[in-house]
Amino acid sequence: MRPSGIPAHAPLAVTAAPVSGTPPKSDWETLRRLFPYLWIYKWRVIAALAFMVGAKMANVGVPLLLKNLVDAMTLQPGDPAALLVVPAALLLGYGALRLSTSLFTELRELVFAKATEGAARSISLEVFRHLHAMSLRFHLERQTGGMTRDIERGTRGVHSLISYSLYSIIPTLIEVTLVLTLLAVKFDVWFAWITIVALVVYIGFTITVTEWRTQFRKKMNEMDSTAHSRAIDSLLNYETVKYFNNEEFEAQRYDENLERYRRAAVKSQTTLSLLNTGQQLIIASALVTMLWRATQGVVDGRMTLGDLVMVNAFMIQLYIPLNFLGVIYREIKQSLTDLEKMFTLMEREREIADVPGAQPLQLAADGADATVRFEDVTFAYDPARTILHGISFEIPAGKTVAVVGPSGSGKSTLARLLFRFYDVQQGRITVAGQDIKQVTQSSVRSSLGIVPQDTVLFNDTVEYNIAYGRPGATRTEVEAAAKAAHIHAFIAAAPKAYDTMVGERGLKLSGGEKQRVAIARTLLKNPPVMIFDEATSALDSANERAIQAELQSVAQNKTTLVIAHRLSTVVDAHEILVMDAGRIIERGNHAQLLAANGRYASMWALQQSAE
Numbered sequence: 230m231r232p233s234g235i236p237a238h239a240p241l242a243v244t245a246a247p248v249s250g251t252p253p254k255s256d257w258e259t260l261r262r263l264f265p266y267l268w269i270y271k272w273r274v275i276a277a278l279a280f281m282v283g284a285k286m287a288n289v290g291v292p293l294l295l296k297n298l299v300d301a302m303t304l305q306p307g308d309p310a311a312l313l314v315v316p317a318a319l320l321l322g323y324g325a326l327r328l329s330t331s332l333f334t335e336l337r338e339l340v341f342a343k344a345t346e347g348a349a350r351s352i353s354l355e356v357f358r359h360l361h362a363m364s365l366r367f368h369l370e371r372q373t374g375g376m377t378r379d380i381e382r383g384t385r386g387v388h389s390l391i392s393y394s395l396y397s398i399i400p401t402l403i404e405v406t407l408v409l410t411l412l413a414v415k416f417d418v419w420f421a422w423i424t425i426v427a428l429v430v431y432i433g434f435t436i437t438v439t440e441w442r443t444q445f446r447k448k449m450n451e452m453d454s455t456a457h458s459r460a461i462d463s464l465l466n467y468e469t470v471k472y473f474n475n476e477e478f479e480a481q482r483y484d485e486n487l488e489r490y491r492r493a494a495v496k497s498q499t500t501l502s503l504l505n506t507g508q509q510l511i512i513a514s515a516l517v518t519m520l521w522r523a524t525q526g527v528v529d530g531r532m533t534l535g536d537l538v539m540v541n542a543f544m545i546q547l548y549i550p551l552n553f554l555g556v557i558y559r560e561i562k563q564s565l566t567d568l569e570k571m572f573t574l575m576e577r578e579r580e581i582a583d584v585p586g587a588q589p590l591q592l593a594a595d596g597a598d599a600t601v602r603f604e605d606v607t608f609a610y611d612p613a614r615t616i617l618h619g620i621s622f623e624i625p626a627g628k629t630v631a632v633v634g635p636s637g638s639g640k641s642t643l644a645r646l647l648f649r650f651y652d653v654q655q656g657r658i659t660v661a662g663q664d665i666k667q668v669t670q671s672s673v674r675s676s677l678g679i680v681p682q683d684t685v686l687f688n689d690t691v692e693y694n695i696a697y698g699r700p701g702a703t704r705t706e707v708e709a710a711a712k713a714a715h716i717h718a719f720i721a722a723a724p725k726a727y728d729t730m731v732g733e734r735g736l737k738l739s740g741g742e743k744q745r746v747a748i749a750r751t752l753l754k755n756p757p758v759m760i761f762d763e764a765t766s767a768l769d770s771a772n773e774r775a776i777q778a779e780l781q782s783v784a785q786n787k788t789t790l791v792i793a794h795r796l797s798t799v800v801d802a803h804e805i806l807v808m809d810a811g812r813i814i815e816r817g818n819h820a821q822l823l824a825a826n827g828r829y830a831s832m833w834a835l836q837q838s839a840e
């Protein structure tokens with residue numbers, strides 16, 4: 230048997246660091262959040278730091294050798310032996326030091342790549358899991374485009390933060406310390422002072438200007454995310470845009486943000502030039518002062534020519550990384566901002582969470598005890614508007630209860646509550662006598678199957694979409710489900726059969742075809758409790774009758790909740806609830822309700838005459 234497109238669940242061996250508490254407040258807090266993800270690879274972190282120190286020591290050794298080389302040439306002009314032997318040894322040493330600098334640097338990258346990539350992977354996976362754990366309310370409110378952009382930037386932030394701090398800031402600090410110590414010990418303490426003052430002024434200037442510039446960068450990000458959200462929303466609504474001929478309107482809305490982005494970007498660029506010029510000024514002043522002190526030293530005979538060369542080489546070596554400090558500081562700040570945004574997203578409270586120590590729902594293997602009860606359930610999406618008022622009913626195991634009533638009366642809300650997409654404000658919902666709030670959400674959901682009102686499919690093959698009902702199902706099982714949902718013949722006749730792509734959100738299929746794919750995947754899941762929320766509303770009468778018969782045979786031994794507009798589809802239900810404005814106004818079986826001659830009877834008469 231050929232396996233279907235979806236593999237069975239395989240646990241991912243990723244050690245996610247624990248997350249707790251409130252959203253990060255400062256940069257240090259963000260760093261503290263990131264640290265545990267890296268510390269999983271502590272030996273690599275330590276080894277990388279050691280290699281870094283090695284590389285910097287080798288780097289600082291280079292000017293020292295240069296000094297000796299120059300001194301050998303200038304101080305012993307009359308000694309041909311020394312002139313031959315000493316420079317040869319020094320040249321070899323020079324080569325070895327240069328090589329070790331790059332060797333240590335490469336080793337550091339080699340050792341650390343796994344830690345960086347591992348941390349980025351753990352965080353990405355954790356964010357993804359967290360998003361799926363967030364409530365339906367969160368997902369209905371989110372702006373997909375902007376949010377994915379934030380996540381993308383956050384994950385990239387992990388890479389840049391690690392590489393900039395570990396590959397730039399820390400090495401520069403090590404180098405500065407080594408050079409300062411050397412200068413202070415070997416020469417006039419003035420050299421160290423000039424370097425320190427220049428560094429302090431440089432860093433102070435860079436940080437102040439960069440902090441000020443951050444607002445433009447933030448604005449750019451904001452505009453970028455909003456533009457992205459608008460573009461995605463507009464593309465998802467492609468057909469609607471065309472129906473209303475609103476391409477130009479959409480383009481203008483998009484362009485509003487692009488224009489704001491452009492303005493912020495130009496400001497960001499102009500202020501960058503200001504920053505760069507200021508930095509160059511500070512560095513050039515420091516270099517000139519140092520060189521002036523060094524030439525004075527040579528003239529006074531306190532320093533050799535070699536010393537002068539060495540001081541100059543040190544300064545140039547320091548100058549190169551410092552030159553990038555502004556960019557690095559900004560990138561680090563930027564990464565921290567991006568990371569903070571992602572961490573804040575991760576800290577958003579999960580509205581619907583398992584109670585501590587929640588156990589899985591206990592259910593007989595054949596679902597024979599899967600009775601569903603709504604006990605005096607009151608619910609509001611928004612506290613200002615109660616949707617369900619004290620709803621009580623029971624679907625005995627293996628029986629079918631139908632809910633009918635006008636649009637907006639709260640029928641689909643019953644299904645959402647049973648799936649625990651929201652928690653009820655009053656009363657409780659039980660499955661097999663267990664409150665669904667007290668057991669794990671995943672066990673409740675695995676006992677339920679739904680054919681929803683609006684089916685949205687994954688942009689993959691028909692087979693993938695059906696097999697989604699039970700990852701790991703074989704092609705034969707997928708076909709059997711498709712046959713039961715009366716969609717097999719249609720799929721088999723398509724040029725690519727089960728490998729046909731359904732398009733984004735399944736839009737390449739008709740409403741009725743999508744609905745049948747949804748039925749097939751729920752049949753494949755085969756849970757003890759089924760919910761059909763107007764499951765056949767998109768079908769023509771002939772297809773509806775055929776599938777109704779199939780659904781009824783499937784529902785035979787299952788606990789079933791049927792939500793329907795067409796009353797002819799629910800006449801066989803064990804109990805029919807008539808809902809209006811969030812209340813059950815009538816209940817009974819078809820015959821009883823007709824006899825009662827109330828709302829149901831008049832709805833029935835109306836539909837019969839229409840048909």
Ligand SMILES: Nc1ncnc2c1ncn2[C@@H]1O[C@H](COP(=O)(O)OP(=O)(O)OP(=O)(O)O)[C@@H](O)[C@H]1O
Nearest residue numbers: 369610611616635636637638639640641642643682
């Ligand atoms: N996420 C939500 N936030 C706020 N109000 C909501 C939300 N979802 C639904 N509602 C409101 O709750 C009420 C009941 O919605 P529900 O989907 O349960 O109705 P229904 O009876 O299934 O309607 P229909 O027959 O049209 O599908 C509606 O007035 C709807 O506007």
